[in-house]
């Protein structure tokens with residue numbers, strides 16, 4: 001499946017012979033339009049991905065995915081027939097915009113809608129940030145529609161394959177985060193079966209099993225130790241009572257990052273830096289980062305534009321404490337997997353080098369580290 005997706009890349013978005021390092025968003029569509037088949041479903045999915053990567057709502061992106069789902073199940077002859085009769089918009093899930101995209105694909109050209117998006121999407125990165133991004137092998141924090149994400153597990157995994165990731169951790173929320181539809185123990189066990197099916201389909205790409213487990217008020221974790229021990233990646237995050245006093249918050253976080261099954265401390269301050277925003281929670285960062293370093297728990301650099309967490313001063317403190325890091329998208333939609341460059345830029349500014357970032361590591365090394373505690 002992975003091979004099929006790679007071969008079916010839209011002309012103009014191909015890697016043009018030069019290997020793109022894993023994790024680097026695809027280059028913009030430039031160059032001549034060719035008469036090779038321009039596959040409508042691939043183009044529609046790529047548009048959805050790019051819309052999300054630019055911060056558009058999943059609602060808008062999903063219109064393109066719905067159209068993709070319709071056209072990819074149709075017989076090519078039937079699609080051609082509707083195209084010639086100018087009746088593509090009569091298909092379920094296909095509207096005027098998506099019909100125009102499909103028409104241009106069937107005419108053998110790369111749709112203008114896609115070209116415009118590709119042109120707008122590539123971020124201007126400084127060299128160190130681009131280099132670090134190029135060294136990322138995957139992503140250790142993402143959500144599907146099993147919790148509060150917008151897309152199915154398989155869709156998230158395929159998007160990760162498409163951007164060259166070797167692995168992606170699926171880390172849906174834990175039970176008590178009811179606003180985000182946290183998964184019960186039973187639901188997470190069912191999800192593990194799905195993860196293994198996806199892995200059979202997409203190998204050698206690896207969808208890592210995981211969870212973003214809530215750090216409860218007393219520092220305990222919102223899932224059973226047995227199940228946490230079965231997962232490839234456990235991200236532990238504070239999502240409630242962010243305003244508790246610093247002494248209490250420090251005890252809470254130190255207890256959580258010292259848990260033998262916790263691999264990553266997620267978005268450690270909880271700050272939000274867009275809209276009304278939210279100040280960072282306060283804790284003794286030296287104590288928390290010392291506990292991270294001594295327990296081998298990585299400090300996450302969360303790439304979401306509204307988080308960019310932790311801030312630079314704390315990142316420097318974590319590096320001084322000898323912590324490892326992850327640079328994660330915390331994607332809630334496929335296109336948000338493209339946000340890793342924001343975390344890379346934070347890391348570069350704080351002087352963090354690639355070897356201390358776990359997701360620059362190849363899969364085998366990462367798994368050995370993740371399973372260090374059995």
Ligand SMILES: [Zn+2]
Pocket residue numbers: 212237239266267
């Ligand atoms: Zn979170």
Ligand SMILES: [Zn+2]
Pocket residue numbers: 141142143212330
């Ligand atoms: Zn998350």
